[in-house]
Amino acid sequence: MSHPAPQAAAAADPLLDVLVIGCGLRATGLLTATPELFRHDLGVLDAADRLGVGSFAHYDIESNSHGSDFFGWIDPAGPFGPLLAEEPVRRLRTVPGSFHLALLAEALDRAGRAIGAMLPPDRLVLGDEAVEVALRTGGPVRVRTRAGRTLRAGTVVLATGIRERTGPELRRWQGKLVLSRALVAPGARERCAELGRRPGPLCLAGASHSAFSVLHRILAHRPPDGPEIVLVTRSPVRIHYPDRDAYRAANHTPAEAVPDPDRDICPETGNVHRYSGLRNTSKALFHAVAAGRVPGVRLVVAPDAADRAPYFERARVIVQSTGYGSNPPAVTRDGRPVRCTTAGGLVRTDERGRLLLDGTAAEAVFVMGMDPYPYDDNSVNPTNQYARRGRHILGQLSKRGTYEAAGRWQRC
Ligand SMILES: Cc1cc2nc3c(=O)[nH]c(=O)nc-3n(C[C@H](O)[C@H](O)[C@H](O)COP(=O)(O)OP(=O)(O)OC[C@H]3O[C@@H](n4cnc5c(N)ncnc54)[C@H](O)[C@@H]3O)c2cc1C
Numbered sequence: 207m208s209h210p211a212p213q214a215a216a217a218a219d220p221l222l223d224v225l226v227i228g229c230g231l232r233a234t235g236l237l238t239a240t241p242e243l244f245r246h247d248l249g250v251l252d253a254a255d256r257l258g259v260g261s262f263a264h265y266d267i268e269s270n271s272h273g274s275d276f277f278g279w280i281d282p283a284g285p286f287g288p289l290l291a292e293e294p295v296r297r298l299r300t301v302p303g304s305f306h307l308a309l310l311a312e313a314l315d316r317a318g319r320a321i322g323a324m325l326p327p328d329r330l331v332l333g334d335e336a337v338e339v340a341l342r343t344g345g346p347v348r349v350r351t352r353a354g355r356t357l358r359a360g361t362v363v364l365a366t367g368i369r370e371r372t373g374p375e376l377r378r379w380q381g382k383l384v385l386s387r388a389l390v391a392p393g394a395r396e397r398c399a400e401l402g403r404r405p406g407p408l409c410l411a412g413a414s415h416s417a418f419s420v421l422h423r424i425l426a427h428r429p430p431d432g433p434e435i436v437l438v439t440r441s442p443v444r445i446h447y448p449d450r451d452a453y454r455a456a457n458h459t460p461a462e463a464v465p466d467p468d469r470d471i472c473p474e475t476g477n478v479h480r481y482s483g484l485r486n487t488s489k490a491l492f493h494a495v496a497a498g499r500v501p502g503v504r505l506v507v508a509p510d511a512a513d514r515a516p517y518f519e520r521a522r523v524i525v526q527s528t529g530y531g532s533n534p535p536a537v538t539r540d541g542r543p544v545r546c547t548t549a550g551g552l553v554r555t556d557e558r559g560r561l562l563l564d565g566t567a568a569e570a571v572f573v574m575g576m577d578p579y580p581y582d583d584n585s586v587n588p589t590n591q592y593a594r595r596g597r598h599i600l601g602q603l604s605k606r607g608t609y610e611a612a613g614r615w616q617r618c
Contacts, residue, residue, distance in 0.1 A: 221346055222329070223247040223603055225359035227336045227535070228366035230260015231310075232575030232592075234317045236363065238286045239279035240596025244324050246603055251349065251357060253335035258318020261367055262311040266392040267422075268487045269310065270415040273301040276310065277317070279592045285324065292316045304486035331357070336535040339364070339571065343540055347570050361602050364553070364561065365574040369533035371551065375511055376411060376526055379518050386416035386527035395423060402428035406522030411514075413439035413461075413505065417527035418488035425500070437505045438517045443492055446483030449476040459496040461505050530578040537571075539563065552577055558598040572599055 223246035226233050233250070234257070237243060250257065277295055280286045289295055294312035301309065322330055331351070338350040339362060349357040370387045372380065389398055401408060402424040410417045417437060424435065442463040447453040450471060458464075465471060465478050472480040484492050495505050508514045518524055531551025537544050544563045547553055553561060553576050560567040574595055 219355060219357055220247070222249045222357065222359040224361045224363060224599065225249045225251060225347070225349060225357055226363045226365060227251050227339070227349065228253070228260070228364065229257040229318065229321065230365065230367050230575075231258075231262065231314060232260075232367070233363065233365035234258045234260075234314055234321065235279055235592035236365070236574050236595055236599075237321050238277075238289070238317055239592035240600065241281075241285045241324075242600055243596060244285070247329070248325065249329040249331070249357065249359065250321065250325060251331045251334065251336060251351065253333070253352075255333050256315065256318055257321050257330075257332070258314035258316070259311045260314070262307050262314060264387065264391050265307045265311075266394070267307055267390045267419040268304045269307050270485050270488055271310075272303070272485070273298040273305055273309070276313065279590075286317070286320055289317055289320050331355070336366070338536045338538060339534075340541075341537065341539045341544075341568060341570065349535075359570075361570050361572065361599060363572045363574055363599065364534055364576065366533045366535065367576060368530045368578050370526075370530050373411075373526060373529040375514070376518065376524060376529075379521075379524055382522065383524050383526055385529070386412075386414075386420055386525055389420045389423070389525060390416055398423035399427035401523060401525075402426070402432055404522070405433055407434045407436065407520055408523050408525070409517050409521035410435065410437045410525045410527055411439075411518065412526065412528030413437050413443045413492070414527050415484060415488045417525070418484065418491045420525055420527060421495075421503070422487060422491055425503070428502070430501070432502065433522070435503045436517050436521075437495065437503070438514050439505070439507055440509055440514070442507055443496075443505075444470075444479040444483040445489055445492065446480065446485040447478040450478065453478045457493075457497070459493075461496040461507050462492075532576040534576065537561075537563065537568075539568075558601075559595045560598075569602075572602070 224243060229250050229252045276298055277290060280290055282290055294309060294316055298309050298313045334351045334353045334355065336349050337352050340348040340350065346358045346360050347362045349362065351357065370385050372383060376383055388394060398420060410421060442461055444463045453465065470479050494500050495503050506517065532547055532553040534546050534553055537546045546561060546563055553573055555562055555573045556567040559572045560569065561571040561573050572595065
């Protein structure tokens with residue numbers, strides 16, 4: 207696979223059928239679930255120097271997934287079938303319970319290499335990022351990159367992941383705020399250890415998998431008389447159970463969310479809080495903290511901001527572990543900037559996965575993922591979701607074929 211360096215503007219950049227922008231887990235899922243996309247003139251652009259791994263290169267923590275959640279979308283008889291026999295992929299898919307996310311990164315790296323090998327070298331751009339997706343009425347999408355290229359495509363798939371931002375509520379404490387991403391990254395263990403050793407109360411805002419991963423690290427170094435730690439969350443915490451019986455058999459505390467049978471129990475697997483619930487080490491630590499079994503650590507559910515503020519005020523350090531939103535490049539339409547995220551920082555799509563701009567679907571721009579919780583508990587599973595989005599895109603491509611036949615695309 208070639209790893210070309212960023213290049214200056216290339217006058218002769220071709221008109222692609224599809225350009226995938228960003229190729230971490232979600233685009234890897236899409237492309238490996240839908241190999242038919244490679245029959246079209248497909249290009250992939252990624253800011254990193256390799257495909258597949260995406261954010262998992264930055265998480266030095268245990269998973270909040272099961273290994274068997276991944277790669278089931280690959281057709282064993284298709285062009286990506288051999289990937290299933292590669293050691294990291296096989297190991298991931300058979301690992302029982304929790305695993306370190308480095309294993310997922312390794313498996314995704316193999317998948318990224320396989321994708322790269324399927325692309326002609328001039329259809330793969332690594333180490334350069336999209337800074338603007340420019341939509342033009344009646345013409346192809348133009349994607350401007352940091353290095354000054356303009357890539358043109360009839361259809362674009364945005365798969366640039368999620369980004370952690372300081373939430374508005376915590377801005378006033380900016381000076382003592384740390385984003386959780388910085389504490390789950392490789393090389394951040396010593397920083398967590400220091401947080402656990404230094405005196406003065408710590409506050410973790412949010413009770414997400416990130417929060418419990420950070421807490422886990424801090425507790426490993428916290429002496430018995432170490433700082434008081436309070437996790438403050440707006441709402442009761444969702445916990446994953448394999449089924450209703452397992453949920454019923456467990457002890458529950460008031461800090462735990464009560465599942466709504468219509469919304470939170472997967473009709474396919476029976477899982478409770480299938481994708482949004484804490485699992486593995488985070489789940490175990492949640493139960494211990496919520497039951498008061500971890501000395502010096504408390505979990506507070508406070509729906510009102512006024513009730514949360516005193517904890518933030520008193521803390522020596524606040525670790526924000528909520529606040530992930532979509533990470534899109536700028537989008538313009540006929541030269542004018544258009545907002546593509548909600549007030550909460552999320553991109554929204556129509557039922558075919560096309561980007562909504564001011565409530566209207568952009569015909570030529572699909573979104574893959576870009577939401578911290580892309581699967582509502584009762585929605586399709588990731589396996590189906592990748593193939594489903596692939597079908598939507600293939601449908602769009604055949605439509606474009608019709609345009610071509612009518613000569614409409616000759617203008618661009
Ligand atoms: C702490 C933490 C733990 C998590 N643990 C799990 C877990 O156990 N299991 C799980 O399924 N999910 C987990 N997640 C969620 C996980 O991050 C997402 O599921 C996954 O990374 C989403 O994949 P993605 O492809 O959308 O984004 P990413 O993996 O972030 O990939 C995005 C890709 O886009 C590229 N990119 C970004 N911007 C641009 C641009 N402008 N131009 C070109 N390329 C660009 C990046 O280089 C990257 O390769 C966790 C999240 C966090 C924060």
